[in-house]
Amino acid sequence: MDMHSLYFVGYAVIATIAGIVLVKAQYSRKQREGTPVNFKIIKVVFGFALFMWTGAAFAAVYYDPASTTAMAVAGGFIGIVLTIFFVWQINSVIRKIQNDEKALEDLATHDALTGMWNRRVFHQTLKKEIKIAKELGHPLSLLMLDIDNLSEINAEHGYEPGDYVLRKLSKIIKQAVRPTDTICRYRSKEIAIIFPKMRTQIAEKFARSFQAEIAGHSFDIRDEETVRVTVTAGIVGYSDKTPTEPLFVDAGEDALFKAIEIGHNTLHVD
Numbered sequence: 001m002d003m004h005s006l007y008f009v010g011y012a013v014i015a016t017i018a019g020i021v022l023v024k025a026q027y028s029r030k031q032r033e034g035t036p037v038n039f040k041i042i043k044v045v046f047g048f049a050l051f052m053w054t055g056a057a058f059a060a061v062y063y064d065p066a067s068t069t070a071m072a073v074a075g076g077f078i079g080i081v082l083t084i085f086f087v088w089q090i091n092s093v094i095r096k097i098q099n100d101e102k103a104l105e106d107l108a109t110h111d112a113l114t115g116m117w118n119r120r121v122f123h124q125t126l127k128k129e130i131k132i133a134k135e136l137g138h139p140l141s142l143l144m145l146d147i148d149n150l151s152e153i154n155a156e157h158g159y160e161p162g163d164y165v166l167r168k169l170s171k172i173i174k175q176a177v178r179p180t181d182t183i184c185r186y187r188s189k190e191i192a193i194i195f196p197k198m199r200t201q202i203a204e205k206f207a208r209s210f211q212a213e214i215a216g217h218s219f220d221i222r223d224e225e226t227v228r229v230t231v232t233a234g235i236v237g238y239s240d241k242t243p244t245e246p247l248f249v250d251a252g253e254d255a256l257f258k259a260i261e262i263g264h265n266t267l268h269v270d
Helices: 003-033 039-063 069-109 119-136 150-157 159-176 200-215 245-262
Strands: 140-147 182-187 190-196 219-222 225-227 231-237 267-269
Touching: 003 039, 069 119, 119 140, 119 182, 119 190, 119 245, 140 159, 140 200, 140 245, 150 159, 150 219, 159 182, 159 190, 159 200, 159 219, 190 200, 200 231, 200 267, 231 245, 245 267
Parallel strands: 231 267
Antiparallel strands: 140 190, 140 231, 182 190, 219 225
């Protein structure tokens, strides 16, 4: 093999090894520091390696058309195949990393049982919406729901049927709200819904529709065994009395507590 081919091969080997080392370093850094993996630079390095292996093969054909040409071409294309194999392996690793990142992100932001947003996202979103409401003068409503007899279902039938009811109930609510609304599992049997650009009168209509649909729904927990649940609701609208996120949440919980004092399947608006 002539010098031109050797140059290509040398660069190809270096780029391939560099790509492998880079992937391992990036993944180790992510596990150690949580730094996102730079997929772009990894693909660039392996793309360069593939280009060099291809160049080695064509250089062998062009500069060394003697009897060793077949061997040189074969060696070059073996290099190409190896590089493609390495790229395929790297893409597999990249997909696994991306899936792991997605799973970790979901765990950090979603309730594992229902798929609803968790309290962390609730507080972050509510702070953002309060800022918008304060600056632009938009209405903002907060609805707090308590699942009335979920504790009784857990006690009588076990936690698995209770979890099933909670999942089904969350789907009913998700289908009824707008895409701009934020639904969160606030406590074990409490759900919070943030309604941007919505006055309490409209939020009340949403809440009453939830209550009616849920109360009329039969939840099949086992063969030929069903249960029914109701929800109690408290609603509060953003105002000068609730200028901060903690005060707004406290007002929402106070409204829910007043509704609970009245009884199951009731609603209170502050």
